[in-house]
Amino acid sequence: MSKKFEEIEHTADLAIKAYGQGMRELFANAAYGMFALMAEPSLEEPACQREVSLEATDYEGLLVDWLNELIYLHEVEGETYSQFIIETLSPAKLKAHVTGGPTKSKTKAIKAATFHELKVVKTGSGYEATIVFDV
Amino acid sequence: MVNKQDFKKVEEYVYEIPKSYRPDMRVPARLYADEELLEAALGDRSLKQLVNTATLPGVVKYTLAMPDIHQGYGPPIGGVIPSRTSTGVISPGAVGYDINCGVRLLRSNILAEKVKPIMDDIVNALFRGVPSGVGRSGDIRLSNRQMNDVLEKGSAWAVSQGYGTKDDLEHTEERGAMAGADSRKVSGKAKKRGSSQLGTLGSGNHFVEVAEVEEVYDQEVADAFGLFEGQMVVWVHSGSRGLGHQVCTDYVRDLQQAVHKYGIELPDRELVCAPFDSPEGRDYFAAMACAANYAWANRQCLAHRARLVLDDVLAGLVKDRELTLVYDLTHNIAKVEEHPIDGKPTELVIHRKGATRAFGPGMPGLPADYREVGQPVLIPGDMGTASYVLVGTAEAMKKTFGTSCHGAGRVMSRRAAKKKIRGQELQQELEEKGIVVRGGSMAGLAEEAPAAYKDVDRVVNVVHSLGIARKVARVVPLGVIKG
Numbered sequence: 001m002s003k004k005f006e007e008i009e010h011t012a013d014l015a016i017k018a019y020g021q022g023m024r025e026l027f028a029n030a031a032y033g034m035f036a037l038m039a040e041p042s043l044e045e046p047a048c049q050r051e052v053s054l055e056a057t058d059y060e061g062l063l064v065d066w067l068n069e070l071i072y073l074h075e076v077e078g079e080t081y082s083q084f085i086i087e088t089l090s091p092a093k094l095k096a097h098v099t100g101g102p103t104k105s106k107t108k109a110i111k112a113a114t115f116h117e118l119k120v121v122k123t124g125s126g127y128e129a130t131i132v133f134d135v
Numbered sequence: 136m137v138n139k140q141d142f143k144k145v146e147e148y149v150y151e152i153p154k155s156y157r158p159d160m161r162v163p164a165r166l167y168a169d170e171e172l173l174e175a176a177l178g179d180r181s182l183k184q185l186v187n188t189a190t191l192p193g194v195v196k197y198t199l200a201m202p203d204i205h206q207g208y209g210p211p212i213g214g215v216i217p218s219r220t221s222t223g224v225i226s227p228g229a230v231g232y233d234i235n236c237g238v239r240l241l242r243s244n245i246l247a248e249k250v251k252p253i254m255d256d257i258v259n260a261l262f263r264g265v266p267s268g269v270g271r272s273g274d275i276r277l278s279n280r281q282m283n284d285v286l287e288k289g290s291a292w293a294v295s296q297g298y299g300t301k302d303d304l305e306h307t308e309e310r311g312a313m314a315g316a317d318s319r320k321v322s323g324k325a326k327k328r329g330s331s332q333l334g335t336l337g338s339g340n341h342f343v344e345v346a347e348v349e350e351v352y353d354q355e356v357a358d359a360f361g362l363f364e365g366q367m368v369v370w371v372h373s374g375s376r377g378l379g380h381q382v383c384t385d386y387v388r389d390l391q392q393a394v395h396k397y398g399i400e401l402p403d404r405e406l407v408c409a410p411f412d413s414p415e416g417r418d419y420f421a422a423m424a425c426a427a428n429y430a431w432a433n434r435q436c437l438a439h440r441a442r443l444v445l446d447d448v449l450a451g452l453v454k455d456r457e458l459t460l461v462y463d464l465t466h467n468i469a470k471v472e473e474h475p476i477d478g479k480p481t482e483l484v485i486h487r488k489g490a491t492r493a494f495g496p497g498m499p500g501l502p503a504d505y506r507e508v509g510q511p512v513l514i515p516g517d518m519g520t521a522s523y524v525l526v527g528t529a530e531a532m533k534k535t536f537g538t539s540c541h542g543a544g545r546v547m548s549r550r551a552a553k554k555k556i557r558g559q560e561l562q563q564e565l566e567e568k569g570i571v572v573r574g575g576s577m578a579g580l581a582e583e584a585p586a587a588y589k590d591v592d593r594v595v596n597v598v599h600s601l602g603i604a605r606k607v608a609r610v611v612p613l614g615v616i617k618g
Contacts, residue, residue, distance in 0.1 A: 007550055009548045009550060009551065010206060010548055010549075010550075011179045011181070011205045011206040011545050011546070011547070011548050012205055012206060012207060012212055012545050012548075012549075013207070013208065013549075014549065014550075056388075057391070057392075060404070061388070061391060064388070065388060068384050068388075072324055072328065072381065075328055075377055076324075076327050076328060106268075106269040107269070107576065107578065108269065108338075108579075109269040109337070109338045109339065111232055111233075111377065111380040112232045112380045112381075112383065112384045113384075114208040114209070114228075114232075114387070114405050115208075115228070115387060115391075115403075115404035115405040115407065116207075116208030116209055116228075116403060116404075116405035117208075117403060117405075118404060118405075132208045134208065134231075134232040134233075134380065135338075135339055135549070
């Protein structure tokens, strides 16, 4: 299986590079990476499901919105997500179905995804994006 | 990449990247540092971020960074961006996500010697009594109406609920409430994130610390601040929690449109901004003021908890257990201030991101009892070394728009710190030095290790030597709770 994401150096905060063969996979893997660093869901409890629907003007803006929406849901609903199905994705619109469980343990408070030096880049094998998080 | 030779030395401790360095710069960019701190800043992307700040519309004289500079997102941490209110911009990214992250210092009439033998008990009691840790809720629940009151009244709301005294308000920057706060400009999402977090410390670099005034450098000013050698004091460092982060997130997103509308070109989207004098700019300022007020109310509630805990744990040991607020100030904020530009008093919006206001004697807005000496400038260092109390000066008004540094500044990434340092060993090492530390997680503790920070003595020496803030006292940690 190809790499979903990796953590990269940042002096004060946290940054990841997410990968995807297509844009949808990139969005799913960015969310997966963020939660992998942040918290663990309880698998014993019934799964929680959420629908996410967002609008923006470009992929970068949509990616930041997507991650910030998940941070918001994680914080106010006390849930941690591990599966991300991106149903619709265009530069203007995202619809997704996410699955997870009640948060079991938190390892890191990620409080926001930023636009800092954010670029979604096309590579030989798909797409990659570097995202800096405020912690 | 910015190189050392791109800087010109203006005077001792002042380095400048000229406007000609990049065509999009509108003013030069300055770094206040010694040579070693300058070299350290070359190690990450902070200087590129500093140059980026000089491209914002309406910036005047120069943008600058303090010796505790390090990489942020948008501007560097330690950055100061002065912009005209008439023709300039306000930028949520230049204030940061933790709006009004700040620090307060409480003094006592207790000798540190007296409490050192029971520091374990004190720290355990604080750890139990002050809600801390990742995403932790507190015991204050706010209705919608109460939330709007907190957002518009700040510390005064907390005092009205019995969490502190009127004297606390006198000794808080802006008296704990920014003017212009309008709770209608804060989203429902932000309010929801904040509804159960008031009176909680949070995680990361936030802390409550019991400390000792180790050395007084300026007796006259120390007397004015009520500080003496051997005294037990308490630090509280926290911010606006999830609410502030959501306000920043909301406006960084919304203002992406404003940039197009007003034809502003940016080198980094995180520097997104709007003209200060525009509907978008005014809306952000009103929402930012709300988040700042939430943070002041939060530190007021945290200090109240710390007071209760210490009163309880020290009962029977000392009679006078009162903790009096020396000062509370903000590290992340945009404020409207008047500064001379080309000899004329000019209204500016000063963004301070990881920087402290350092107003000198006679400046408006200082508490009556500090007006003659200048405001306290509180510089929390890392948990194993020291913190400083300084005093603002007239020199700061000339050189740095009335600003000083805010801490030691990180030098090692959190990831590297976690790899290099084990939380458990660090805790032991600190205990051998007589510092008791409790944290939510060992990994979190490792990220905040002293080795991850610059040398605070060195950082403070730069601001002291430049005269932008003068050393009053050095304070050493005895017991720390980390979020």
